[in-house]
Amino acid sequence: MERPAYRARVERILEHSADTRSLFLRTVTGRMPFYSPGMFISVKIPLPEELRIRPYTIATSPEDGEPFELIFNLVPNGRGAAWMFERKVGDLLDFTGPFGAFTLERAPDRETVFIAEGTAVAPIRPMLRRALSQPCSHSVHFIYAAAKPERLLYRAEFESLAVTNSRFRFEPLIVQGKELYESLSDEVARRWVHGDGERRRDFFLCGIGSGVLKLRDLLRGAGYERRAIHYERW
Ligand SMILES: Cc1cc2nc3c(=O)[nH]c(=O)nc-3n(C[C@H](O)[C@H](O)[C@H](O)COP(=O)(O)OP(=O)(O)OC[C@H]3O[C@@H](n4cnc5c(N)ncnc54)[C@H](O)[C@@H]3O)c2cc1C
Structure with missing residues (x-):
């Protein structure tokens, strides 16, 4: 049709x-x-x-x-x-x-981690706004990676959201001289794989190429449920 x-x-x-x-x-x-x-x-x-x-x-x-x-x-x-x-x-x-099925309709009912690079912030931006527009007590993290500071889009908007929402943590990550997804994987492993034994979290990943799938596999391999790892690969 x-x-x-x-x-x-x-x-x-x-x-x-x-x-x-x-x-x-x-x-x-x-x-x-x-x-x-x-x-x-x-x-x-x-x-x-x-x-x-x-x-x-x-x-x-x-x-x-x-x-x-x-x-x-x-x-x-x-x-x-x-x-x-x-x-x-x-x-x-x-x-x-x-x-599309990579969507977020309502505020998550548990801790949620958003991860994006460069223009792949596009789906994350409205998702974050939706997540933070409704009452909820869980923390919302956003790790936003780029090779240069000017590739972090809408940075001031995210910084201001972090000021007005105490449960929102905005963490820009500038990666120089190292593969972007290697740095992101190290960061994710440090915090949410080796950092604790908690496995009740949702992840929303968006980026370019196979690095997105490696991040997904890292989380799956660490014991997170498949349905908790939402991702979109460009
Ligand atoms: C669901 C979905 C949503 C998308 N939303 C956006 C969006 O909001 N903004 C956007 O810029 N692109 C987005 N893309 C990518 C976009 O559709 C195109 O693939 C991109 O613009 C390249 O198309 P092209 O015809 O110029 O290149 P092609 O000849 O089709 O080249 C594609 C190659 O470029 C890579 N690629 C795709 N996107 C990018 C990018 N942004 N930067 C660097 N390399 C890239 C692909 O992995 C692939 O290797 C999205 C892709 C998908 C699957």
Whole structure:
């Protein structure tokens, strides 16, 4: 069955750095359907020789309404990402969705750890907002890794959330001279594998490549339930 398609106009562009930006989109045909924090849309990218379809996560919260935000970065030889980067204010963009099972609907009922790198903060940002918007007594950690400080997006927003929510711990991790996922794995092992014997925690992991799967396997191997480890690999 053909999925309903939507068309949106680029209302605003936010340049985070030379290779990372956000598009703020407002639907012009159809109305953006209900979505859960963490969901993505499938964007149609008309390249000269193919119609490419790539998922991009909605980085704003459902309650923010429109325009909604997509954050993305240039990828080596990534022609889809390059097309996204060429969009200008007023351009139209077609998509289907929202889709996805990497979501968080309500405040977790136990300690929760979010882990992301760079633009893969996109699903984590609305999830964190949702987790912290509802009363709960459990701690919420966010380890946000990048190779350079300027690749940590929305840092001030997370720092301010940590000031107003005593149960939220925001921990930026700048990794220089070492593989990013090696550092993340060391950090996760130190705290949540060897740090104690507690295994009742939820994890939400989002990042690029096989490092995400290694983190997942580290936690599974340490005795956490499979369903407690939510992950999305880009
Ligand atoms: C569920 C889901 C949600 C996604 N949401 C976003 C999003 O919100 N923002 C975003 O920038 N990308 C997101 N992506 C990745 C995005 O869909 C594209 O894969 C990316 O833009 C590259 O597409 P391309 O056609 O340019 O490159 P391709 O030729 O398809 O190259 C893909 C290669 O680039 C790697 N890659 C994918 N994303 C990145 C990245 N951000 N940085 C570096 N390498 C990458 C892949 O692992 C793969 O090796 C998401 C992917 C998935 C599966």
